[in-house]
Amino acid sequence: MNATTTTTDDGTRRSMVLGAQVMNYGSADAAWRWPGTNPRTYFDPDTWAETATVAERGTMQFLFIADHPAVREDLTRHKPSATIDPIVVAGHVIGRTSRIGIVLTQSTTFNHPYTVARQLKALDLLSGGRIGWNAVTTQEPAIAANYGSPVADRTTRYARAHEFVQLVQALWGSWGPDALKLDTDAGVFADAAEIRPVDLAGRHVASRGPLPIPPSAQGQPILFQAGGGAEALTVAGSYASGVYSMATDIDTGREHRRALDEAAVLAGRAPEDIRLFMGAFTTVADSTEDALARREELMRLSPTPVHARLRHLSALVGVDIPVDRLNAPLSSSERASLRPAPFRLHAEKAVRLLTEGRTPYEALLRGVTDFHTTLLGSPEEIADEMQELFEAGACDGFVIAPDVVSDGLPAFTDRVVPVLRRRGLFHGDYEAATLRGHFGAPHQYGRTVEPARSPAGPGRS
Template identity: 50%
Template sequence: MSSRRMLLGMQFGNGYGAQVTSWRAPNVDPKNYTDIDAVVRYAQAAERGKIQFLFLPDTPALSSDLTHEAPQMTLDPLLTLAAVARGTSRIGMVATGSTTFIEPYNLARQFKALDVMSHGRAGWNPATTSDPNAAANFGQTIAERPERYGRAHEVIQIVQALWGSWEEDAWIADPTTGIFADPAKVRPVNLGGQYVSSRGPLPIPPSEQGQPVLFSAGGGEYGLTLAGRYASGVIGSTFSIDDARAQRDAAREAAGAAGRDPDEVKFFAGLMPAIAPTVRDAVERRMLLGTNTFPQRVPYLGQMLGLRLDPRQIDEPLTAEQLAAARPSPYDPRAPRAFEVANQGWTLREILGHGVIDYHPTPVGPASVTADHMQEWFEAGAVDGFWVSIDTYEDGIDTFVDEVVPLLQERGLFHEDYEGKTLRDHLGAAPQYGLDPRVSGVGVAH
């Protein structure tokens, strides 16, 4: 049996779960949005399952329909993870930080501070924010993609240079000699480009892993170039093994083109499991969460199936005539799954309860269904691991940890315990301190 083991990250957001209506789920305190103790408790549950890292998506804007939905993002990713760092000891913590609206010095200081506070467990997902609502919060408009990604390259390189502005042995802290640090080894970076610049240095020495690990969650040619040059982890969105394998291969090829070892980049496919003792129970769980949202999704389900569907039919299955006319949309990768479920005789509400419109695949039923999905994709060489989005944190994380993780461990697919102490250890990421000399100089000048 291969010694290769899958890696697992977990989506971490608003104190409720990945479903927008999880704030209404049974046994959930609806005020958890501002309860940091609950968030820390959920992180501890994930750590109990030996999950390698938490991943916090973020955008600097409020874009939810607050009538029925809680905001999906945490109050503030770095402040949240600072609290999590104090309540955990091993799990990695990756936060999104905008390269478009945050200056590189601020990003460098905040993420390296988190890295030091957590003893080397921090990671950064540089995001080229494209939300006009976010731009408006900074009195700006969204720039064209080439400009946003050009700025991103400059920001990342300056941030990494700032992280290395203390040499690794610069901090002496010797009370006998009275020497705190060697000033000759704490130097400005003096980097600047077309969009951003910084003098430095930071007031922060290295962490146990040196500096935070970089992730990428952007798609397209521009995002792939960013991932290939800088990322150790890539979060993907894909609904088939073939597409996942293609995305993983593309990330590895981009790393090789940037002069890096392709094995330095780990690809994580998204997963949104619906776990319960039976398929019926799992569907019922999702339907309860979808009480207010499913009716408005019926027309979109119709588009996926090439039909004009009326929300008034939500508690009925497709008619024989509708089934005969249905065709999965070639423009939506989720459509084949929706078509498959529709042909099993479920009602429209139950079809939606199968998660067919979720933004990642949704295995439905006992824990073994989720474990089988993960095993199939992993053994097919389509992924290095998964980014798991739990529907409701309050009971869902424990269910995944207590039911899915042991199955993966029994099958030899997932580790039994943390082998190292840092995020870089968990991922098997290459050592790095400061700017990677193999990819330096893209749009940045001294």
């Protein structure tokens, strides 16, 4: 695959893959207060299911469920940023959907491999092969305190992660692929000789096995990885079929793709077997002006004060912007002093907007202090930006995080997706029944991976 074109090596047109990170109120911190939003969404299973079916209606390939097993917000005015529990949510959603995949986060730091292997393979079997595991390490002290453990250093966390993933995959393959017989006449449920312990132990984790669970329709879950740094790249290059990138533009996306390709080759894998996803906060409206008006109202409802956002913006551009200058363009001398802060998301975008004469408030409305890239405007305008990023090789697809799930996800599904389809950028319907099929990922069972398929396989055409 050539990362700078929309065709594969054999001339087949590439198609982007879309996920939806939507299992809470939305990416805007005031989403829970938005008119039409069910304030009980955080713990309402029917809302979870409805959200999943909307994403499936748009033929998105997966839902992405992040996790943060600690309270990190002041819940007086802030909504929880993570779901109530990924395993519980996924267990409910699989029964209300039939084609969309579900990628859920489980840490390799504060879990046991046998527990993760058992839970995820059970979900994968019951869902018909639609589960992905976002394998992450955990470094936050508040989470460590919840598990009664200290925070390990980065080297130790990632050494444990490698052992953990390998052990989970070995456990997934401990029930032989042909062991299940279900021969009622002979009274043979399974061939016990093909269900074997793994008996593996490393420096950090160990398990005897086996798992009492046969293969799913896709064999076993696929792996996702979300995180930055050289260690995370090594994990992604070694095991992942999907990577949730922190890239926010063409340059950072291409650089992540280049580094990921190198990591895959070093691990003996085909780079095209790993999909790179850019996070996208979306605000869909009839026009840019309408989208900005919607974001302005969300900002008005937000518990985060504007002066705090302004401090963030000032740090991004290297110029102290006082609150009384919020709605005034910077002076010519101030513009000449603008410098994007190194290694800060959206710093160059912030400088560009202010240099063009946008007010600091307008820059804030356009998402310069957001974590991911912000796509706002009409369906055509949002599709334009997605197409530019995709065709430039900055990503293989997007994880869509609507500003407000209750009306923002239907707006993306019913208004943006048709534009992408008309342009030949997104599939018209599901081509496969499993998440592995949606990704075009090679078959894997246990630690054995089949040779890489052509980039024009399922999900690549």
